Amino acid sequence: xxxxxxxxxxxxxxxxxxxxxxxxxxxxxxxxxxxxxxxxxxxxxxxxxxxxxxxxxxxxxxxxxxxxxxxxxxxxxxxxxxxxxxxxxxxxxxxxxxxxxxxxxxxxxxxxxxxxxxxxxxxxxxxxxxxxxxxxxxxxxxxxxxxxxxxxxxxxxxxxxxxxxxxxxxxxxxxxxxxxxxxxxxxxxxxxxxxxxxxxxxxxxxxxxxxxxxxxxxxxxxxxxxxxxxxxxxxxxxxxxxxxxxxxxxxxxxxxxxxxxxxxxxxxxxxxxxxxxxx
Amino acid sequence: xxxxxxxxxxxxxxxxxxxxxxxxxxxxxxxxxxxxxxxxxxxxxxxxxxxxxxxxxxxxxxxxxxxxxxxxxxxxxxxxxxxxxxxxxxxxxxxxxxxxxxxxxxxxxxxxxxxxxxxxxxxxxxxxxxxxxxxxxxxxxxxxxxxxxxxxxxxxxxxxxxxxxxxx
Numbered sequence: 472x473x474x475x476x477x478x479x480x481x482x483x484x485x486x487x488x489x490x491x492x493x494x495x496x497x498x499x500x501x502x503x504x505x506x507x508x509x510x511x512x513x514x515x516x517x518x519x520x521x522x523x524x525x526x527x528x529x530x531x532x533x534x535x536x537x538x539x540x541x542x543x544x545x546x547x548x549x550x551x552x553x554x555x556x557x558x559x560x561x562x563x564x565x566x567x568x569x570x571x572x573x574x575x576x577x578x579x580x581x582x583x584x585x586x587x588x589x590x591x592x593x594x595x596x597x598x599x600x601x602x603x604x605x606x607x608x609x610x611x612x613x614x615x616x617x618x619x620x621x622x623x624x625x626x627x628x629x630x631x632x633x634x635x636x637x638x639x640x641x642x643x644x645x646x647x648x649x650x651x652x653x654x655x656x657x658x659x660x661x662x663x664x665x666x667x668x669x670x671x672x673x674x675x676x677x678x679x680x681x682x683x684x685x686x687x688x689x690x691x692x693x694x695x696x697x698x699x700x701x702x703x704x705x706x707x708x709x710x711x712x713x714x715x716x717x718x719x720x721x722x723x724x725x726x727x728x729x730x731x732x733x734x735x736x737x738x739x740x741x742x743x744x745x746x747x748x749x750x
Numbered sequence: 751x752x753x754x755x756x757x758x759x760x761x762x763x764x765x766x767x768x769x770x771x772x773x774x775x776x777x778x779x780x781x782x783x784x785x786x787x788x789x790x791x792x793x794x795x796x797x798x799x800x801x802x803x804x805x806x807x808x809x810x811x812x813x814x815x816x817x818x819x820x821x822x823x824x825x826x827x828x829x830x831x832x833x834x835x836x837x838x839x840x841x842x843x844x845x846x847x848x849x850x851x852x853x854x855x856x857x858x859x860x861x862x863x864x865x866x867x868x869x870x871x872x873x874x875x876x877x878x879x880x881x882x883x884x885x886x887x888x889x890x891x892x893x894x895x896x897x898x899x900x901x902x903x904x905x906x907x908x909x910x911x912x913x914x915x916x917x918x
Contacts (some may be wrong), residue, residue, distance in 0.1 A: 518796070595826040600787045600894050601872045604824040641824065648826075648880040669882035673786065 502598040551563075569739075571624075583626075585747035590614050591621070592739055594639065604673055605630065607641040607740065614744050615640050620696075620703050621740045624663060627654075627731035628696060629740050640742075645674045646733050653700060654679065654709055657681065657693035661686050665694055665709050665728060674732065676713065679726040687728050688715050705745040752916065756894065760916040767908055768795050775901070777861025784900075792819050793868050794901050795909070796835045796862035800842035802852050802913040808813035826875035834871050852913070857906045858899055865895040873911045 489681075525655045589608035590746040609615050621642045630644040643649060650667035663686070671678055679694060690743025692712040710728035717724055752760065782788060790882045796815050800808030816835035820902035825831060842860040850856040871892035 481872050596781075599790055599823065599825075600890050601826050601876065602824040648882055667880065669876055669880060669890075670886040673886075 490689070493587065505560075515575050516537035520587065549551070581744070583704070583706075585745070586743050587614075589615055590739060590743050591615075591640075591742055592736060596735065599674075600628055601736070603644045603647045603667075604633070605644060605734065605740070607640050607642060607742070609742060610636045610638045612637050615742050618702060619742050619744055620707065621742050622707060623732055623737065623740060625731070626707060626711050629732075629734060629737065631703070632742065642740070645730060646675055646677050646734070650671055650677065652693050652703065652709065653697040655697045655705075656686065656688065657695050658689070659687065662697055662699070663694065672729060675730065675735075677728045678731070680723075681714075682724045683727060688712050690714065694728055704743055739743040751892070756916060759851065760912070761807075761811075763916070764799060764909070767912055768799075768815075769829060771795065771905055774904075779901075784897045786887075787890055787897055788815045789898045789901055789904075790894060791898070791901055792823075792831065793835070793838070793864040794898055794905055797842050797864035797900070798857045799864075800839035800864075801846040801850075801856050801860035802909060803843075804838070805843040805847070808843045809836060809839040812836050819884055821896045826872045826879075830871050830875065831868070834868040835864070838867040840909045841867070842894050852910075854906060856889060857902055857910075859898055862895050865891065865898065869894065 478499065492508045514748065517532055528627065530638050540696060574715065589609050591609040591613075593605050594608050595606040597604040605621075607615075607621070613732060615635050617632055617635050619632040619635075619640075623629055625739065628645055630642040630647070631650070632640045633643045634641040635663045645652065645665065646667055648667040648669045650665070652665045654663050654665040656663055663683075664681055668676075668678045679688075690712055694705050696705055696707045708731055710730040713729040715724055715726050772791055772795075775789070779789055781797060781878065792815055796812045799811050802808075813832065816832035817831075819825075819831035819835070820829055823831070841863050845863060846852050846856050850859055869887075871882065873882075873887045873891065876887060877884060897911040
């Protein structure tokens with residue numbers, strides 16, 4: 472190789488110079504591509520196409536792999552976002568329901584400005600067949616006391632607090648057999664007594680006993696608390712008259728009352744801690 | 751004769767088993783109604799344990815259960831479970847010592863006996879305080895007892911296992 476270069480190197484340089492000058496001259500004087508360049512282009516074109524195809528395939532695969540990884544990451548991010556949005560939607564539903572309850576309560580509070588409310592969640596329901604009580608998560612630490620009444624957000628009477636601990640209280644519902652409330656027939660203003668009954672308790676109802684003989688009760692009549700004696704607030708709806716029945720002895724009548732709500736479906740109640748006594 | 755340590759372990763086991771059964775009951779069956787009544791676990795625990803164990807131990811177990819139930823559950827009057835469970839434990843112990851050998855039949859009878867005490871007191875209380883209809887109360891009491899006896903399917907083997915483990 473060394474011999475070859477020392478023998479022919481000068482000639483090769485001279486030939487390269489001649490070719491370079493010739494190519495330059497051809498390029499300068501030709502209106503299209505130079506002949507040689509054109510010929511080389513034609514010959515190399517398929518190889519270039521093949522190389523471009525291969526490199527394109529490799530690039531495509533590279534891009535696919537990159538896109539796949541990006542999509543995985545994006546998918547994961549979207550899943551997290553969807554989960555977060557769903558959680559937000561659920562929270563919004565809960566907030567909306569709570570807002571509705573509070574709006575109704577504000578309506579009641581606007582009517583009865585003397586009421587001081589304490590909202591409470593129902594922790595437990597009595598699980599035996601002899602009583603109907605609720606255990607709430609508010610107690611004396613929150614100002615709740617025995618004989619406070621619990622109402623729904625619409626102002627329907629749920630029951631009376633019979634026990635109050637530091638952070639809990641027990642509410643005897645109006646259908647419990649021990650319930651006895653001074654009440655009014657809203658339409659006529661007749662004073663009656665709403666009381667629990669063992670048989671009706673199992674049907675989630677109560678009764679109005681000792682009906683005066685001249686009382687004209689109609690199905691659908693509202694029975695409200697009388698407030699007499701100052702133990703409980705007045706005009707809280709206890710229920711509506713479902714039917715009028717005759718006692719077993721056949722001498723007296725009583726009305727079956729249907730409470731305004733299903734206590735088993737309630738999750739939150741409002742305890743009235745203070746109210747003005749109306750005589 | 752059990753050593754003090756064995757005695758403590760036995761009654762701790764009974765307590766733990768009772769709590770576990772109560773927890774299982776709360777998780778699965780509380781609020782479930784059959785024939786219009788819900789099952790009630792505590793009388794069953796008292797009845798079965800009292801029928802398996804010595805009179806003194808069974809009565810103390812009944813007393814403790816009664817106090818706990820009166821503290822934790824709503825009743826027709828404040829000490830209904832304490833009175834009923836203590837008396838029922840006596841009765842169940844007498845039943846298993848004199849009439850029936852401890853076993854499934856004895857557990858069923860003891861459960862029915864305990865419910866009889868609890869429900870009799872409930873009925874008396876409601877009869878005098880709320881003039882409740884006696885027939886309706888009796889119907890509830892009978893259905894409650896029958897439905898609650900289904901819980902023996904789980905409770906009896908557990909309590910019998912503990913009794914055998916520490917006694918035999």
